[in-house]
Amino acid sequence: MITKEFRFVSIVRITDEAKYKYPNYAINGFTPKSLAKRLISGNSEKGTKENFGFEYKTIQTKPLKKLYVVQEVGESIKNLTVTLDKQIAEDYLLLYPLPNTTIILNELDISCMEVYRG
DSSP states (O other), rough: OOEEEEEESSEEEEEETHHHTTTTTTTOOOOHHHHHHHIIIISSOOHHHHSEEEEEEEOOOOOEEEEEEEEEESSSEEEEESSSOHHHHHHHHHHOTTTTTTEEEEEEOOTSSSOOOO
16 A cells, blocks of 8 residues: 655645545546645545545644845835745845845744634
8 A cells, every 4th residue: 555645834645545545536637736725625525444445634833933035126016925934035145146136134023913724
């Protein structure tokens, strides 16, 4: 039995038998990855590998405290990238040289904001 594992905010394990055991697999044209996304969306009940050919569990994520936004500032402001890691944002600044353009790094404190994780 081959098992594939996909990690999102949840861990989903799907066996090759899922296409035979999960009722909507063929009807909806699922692939293992699309089925994994469907399962963690909350639209399917948790099961076991024995009964349905899949299992999943939710992983608690670390609360977000800061976002780093690299922006191009000119006549308008354009977001170039958003990241959770300051070092990645600073490296992006060095890799994105544009003549006659100002590139800035904004650090947003989001610890007190409601953030949608989906």
